Amino acid sequence: MDNDKPRLAIDMDEVLADTHYKFLTLFHRDFGIPMDLHQEPGKELHENLPEEINGQWELYVNEKGFFRDIPPMPYAIDTVKALSEKYNVYIVSAAMEFRNSLEDKFDWLGEYFPFIEWTNILFTGDKIISANILIDDRTRNLKNFNGRKLLFTSPHNLLFKEYERVNNWQEVAELLL
Amino acid sequence: MDNDKPRLAIDMDEVLADTHYKFLTLFHRDFGIPMDLHQEPGKELHENLPEEINGQWELYVNEKGFFRDIPPMPYAIDTVKALSEKYNVYIVSAAMEFRNSLEDKFDWLGEYFPFIEWTNILFTGDKIISANILIDDRTRNLKNFNGRKLLFTSPHNLLFKEYERVNNWQEVAELLL
Structure with a gap:
């Protein structure tokens, strides 16, 4: 750590x-x-x-495999790599909702984000984590988080006005790098 | 939550x-x-x-299967069930170290602790969690935890003197129920 x-x-x-x-x-x-x-x-x-x-x-x-071949978001890989220099980056996914997603998500991270070590991956239910910043598209995850909350824009969350919002990875880079 | x-x-x-x-x-x-x-x-x-x-x-x-047929610790099931009445119990395992343990651990919990919902299960690397109490046998997990730390006795941790210690699940029950 x-x-x-x-x-x-x-x-x-x-x-x-x-x-x-x-x-x-x-x-x-x-x-x-x-x-x-x-x-x-x-x-x-x-x-x-x-x-x-x-x-x-x-x-x-x-279904097995659903989460294994999803395309990464544009600029996510390069931005997270750059963020890793400045931050202790943790990937926190509510994977526990879907038992068959566990290995797929683990392998997906290994393929696209091999620079993230196993120590920095968390598969959760509730995101009861202690961190300085959380980037998430779900307000239910941000709600009880104690640090800085960044709502990553997705069609389903467009009506929420009460969160600091990032629309894409270029905006995350501008804000945090 | x-x-x-x-x-x-x-x-x-x-x-x-x-x-x-x-x-x-x-x-x-x-x-x-x-x-x-x-x-x-x-x-x-x-x-x-x-x-x-x-x-x-x-x-x-x-190996696949290693974590699937491990016996539960004596009195663990009944004690955790009783603790669930009084506490919001989260199971937090550093499962990410072993990719092949993920499904086994998920299924094992489903068999022995079916009363723990998926929302209350976390598979981690570092245990960067926010909770009031953590029961763990590894001092590396307790070290950076901000709440009350209970070291669950195991031969490998017997030389540590600086933690509040519980030797078995009966002792946990006496202490926390």
């Missing part, structure tokens, strides 16, 4: 990983949903879909 | 799970090591074994 640097905790889905893109490829493949589906601000991705298919997201997300 | 109760974080190996017993059954099976091997205070289990076989522990621990 490197105690000299401030601790920066970073979420995975919709922050490091473009999980929406993966959902869209599956809904496109199976139901012909357009890849540029209009996403209504404040709604979960699946809430924009016809009722008869939108429950499908739960089947997708529980 | 139940915010009304104090948060009690509990380690897995050598605290909830009798991991030493599992190691001994494998060293016994493969090398005839006696199940009642004398364990020198302050030494890791494998440091009590002949040099030509003691590196084997790393192979065991990285």
